[in-house]
Amino acid sequence: MTSIGxxxxxxxxxxxxxxxxxxxxxxxxxxxxEDSKRYFVDKRLKDRMxxxxxTLFKSYFTFMRFxxxxxxxxxxxxxxxxxxxxxxREEYQFETMCRHLMDELDNMRPAGEDLRIWSVPSSTxxxxxxxxIYLLEYWKGLxxxxxxxxxxxxxxxxxxxxxxxxxxxxxxxNIPLTMRQRYFTQHGNEFHLCSxxxxxxxxxxxxxxxxxxxxxFRSFDLIYCRNLLIYFDDDSRRRAAQxxxxxxxPGGYIFLGHSExxxxxxxxxxxKKFGDVIVYQKPTNEGAFR
Amino acid sequence: MGLRKSRGExxxxxxxxQSRRDxxxxxxxxxxxxxxxxxxxxxxxxNNLEARRALLDRIxxxxxxxVLEALFSAIEDMCDEEVAGEVLIKLKSEDAQVRNGAIELxxxxxxxxxxxxxxxxxxxxxxxxIFAVDVIGAIRHPDAALWLHDVxxxxxxxxxxxxxxxxxxxxxxxxxxxVLDKVSARFSNEAYIQFAIRCVRHAVAGEEI
Numbered sequence: 001m002t003s004i005g006x007x008x009x010x011x012x013x014x015x016x017x018x019x020x021x022x023x024x025x026x027x028x029x030x031x032x033x034e035d036s037k038r039y040f041v042d043k044r045l046k047d048r049m050x051x052x053x054x055t056l057f058k059s060y061f062t063f064m065r066f067x068x069x070x071x072x073x074x075x076x077x078x079x080x081x082x083x084x085x086x087x088x089r090e091e092y093q094f095e096t097m098c099r100h101l102m103d104e105l106d107n108m109r110p111a112g113e114d115l116r117i118w119s120v121p122s123s124t125x126x127x128x129x130x131x132x133i134y135l136l137e138y139w140k141g142l143x144x145x146x147x148x149x150x151x152x153x154x155x156x157x158x159x160x161x162x163x164x165x166x167x168x169x170x171x172x173x174n175i176p177l178t179m180r181q182r183y184f185t186q187h188g189n190e191f192h193l194c195s196x197x198x199x200x201x202x203x204x205x206x207x208x209x210x211x212x213x214x215x216x217f218r219s220f221d222l223i224y225c226r227n228l229l230i231y232f233d234d235d236s237r238r239r240a241a242q243x244x245x246x247x248x249x250p251g252g253y254i255f256l257g258h259s260e261x262x263x264x265x266x267x268x269x270x271x272k273k274f275g276d277v278i279v280y281q282k283p284t285n286e287g288a289f290r
Numbered sequence: 291m292g293l294r295k296s297r298g299e300x301x302x303x304x305x306x307x308q309s310r311r312d313x314x315x316x317x318x319x320x321x322x323x324x325x326x327x328x329x330x331x332x333x334x335x336x337n338n339l340e341a342r343r344a345l346l347d348r349i350x351x352x353x354x355x356x357v358l359e360a361l362f363s364a365i366e367d368m369c370d371e372e373v374a375g376e377v378l379i380k381l382k383s384e385d386a387q388v389r390n391g392a393i394e395l396x397x398x399x400x401x402x403x404x405x406x407x408x409x410x411x412x413x414x415x416x417x418x419x420i421f422a423v424d425v426i427g428a429i430r431h432p433d434a435a436l437w438l439h440d441v442x443x444x445x446x447x448x449x450x451x452x453x454x455x456x457x458x459x460x461x462x463x464x465x466x467x468x469v470l471d472k473v474s475a476r477f478s479n480e481a482y483i484q485f486a487i488r489c490v491r492h493a494v495a496g497e498e499i
Binding site: 014015016017019020023024027058062065066067068070114132135136142146147148149199200201202214233234235238239242245246266267268 | 292293294295333355356359360363366387394397398400428430431432434459460461463464492493494495496497
């Protein structure tokens with residue numbers, strides 16, 4: 001390993017280095033960088049090389065690829081994925097929920113039984129509250145069917161933020177103005193979510209890989225688990241997939257982030273497409289809780 | 291009707307099981323006719339050392355993909371030298387999912403895999419050698435490139451060598467280039483091998499393909 005200190009500048013990354021990195025990263029994560037992303041990738045690679053004291057790409061690549069702990073690969077994944085959350089992020093999934101999935105689930109379940117949705121991780125609440133707003137705005141089934149939304153996170157600080165329900169302008173900028181006025185009150189640069197929406201979501205502390213989760217989180221009809229599995233190693237990812245499978249009722253659905261693929265993790269789920277939107281379904285004839 | 295909070299104090303639902311979850315009952319459940327009963331048994335036997343034998347045996351006769359997934363997950367965290375030895379045998383299974391389960395498990399156990407790598411790379415079955423190369427290509431082990439060098443220099447089966455060359459695209463190093471010269475001479479009439487070598491040279495040294 002060549003290591004000459006964190007202050008040294010990283011060398012330029014050649015076309016062949018980029019290809020090699022891209023191929024490895026795709027195999028590990030399922031994320032493929034087009035040539036147009038070259039600047040984005042190079043910049044982050046060089047940042048990580050600098051952080052780890054490598055001036056040569058080859059030495060950094062070998063270090064990252066064979067590090068026993070896998071920590072550097074994880075740091076690289078974190079750097080290469082945009083970890084931000086805001087209301088109505090990947091809105092096409094909410095549209096699919098309201099246009100297709102909720103009606104199908106409504107028809108599948110007995111009258112009088114609530115439909116249950118689990119949003120994990122909650123982060124600071126933008127996702128579960130987006131689900132609530134979308135259902136109120138676009139799903140007529142709420143006239144005859146109750147829906148429960150449960151959202152969990154491993155981080156108490158983000159849960160506290162979610163419970164407060166106070167957001168920046170950037171966080172709410174994708175919400176149409178009329179909806180924003182309906183569900184938020186503006187105080188200077190802050191947007192305060194109304195209590196009706198906050199009260200409609202159950203927020204709770206949980207680690208998806210924790211021993212208590214398979215017993216506690218069950219009988220869900222729909223799960224949002226976006227941009228979480230990508231941060232797990234292969235083993236944890238497979239275990240999490242089993243937990244999500246157990247948490248769904250037969251016929252239930254799961255959304256992953258746009259760069260994630262359940263098919264790369266396990267073969268438990270059926271892949272269904274609604275237009276360009278991919279959703280994973282637990283087979284209708286399998287897996288009642290025993 | 292509308293949105294409402296969970297009825298319980300949290301998202302938790304009472305853990306009401308439909309059948310007994312003691313060790314003996316769960317091991318019996320591994321033979322149950324219903325696949326979801328077998329799968330739940332495997333889930334609940336995860337990391338139970340007393341169930342290890344039963345879980346390993348079930349892998350050999352199980353054909354339901356979802357149950358196999360659960361069986362491999364169940365033994366993953368208690369995979370020691372003894373279990374690893376049994377998992378290696380499953381690389382010879384006729385069932386592709388059993389083989390894949392074994393490969394994925396071994397990819398996450400580099401130290402255990404390393405202690406068996408020579409035995410696998412010398413197996414008389416070329417398919418087993420290819421599976422071993424697949425594992426080497428994915429694990430984090432400092433000797434991985436050395437093992438592949440050994441394969442490409444010595445294995446007589448072109449498919450095994452081709453697979454190993456392909457893996458070197460990712461994990462090859464400066465020594466690989468010298469090794470590839472010798473491999474090129476070994477398979478001078480094989481266009482596929484020559485092309486694969488050019489691809490590795492491009493990946494490792496930036497040479498034109």
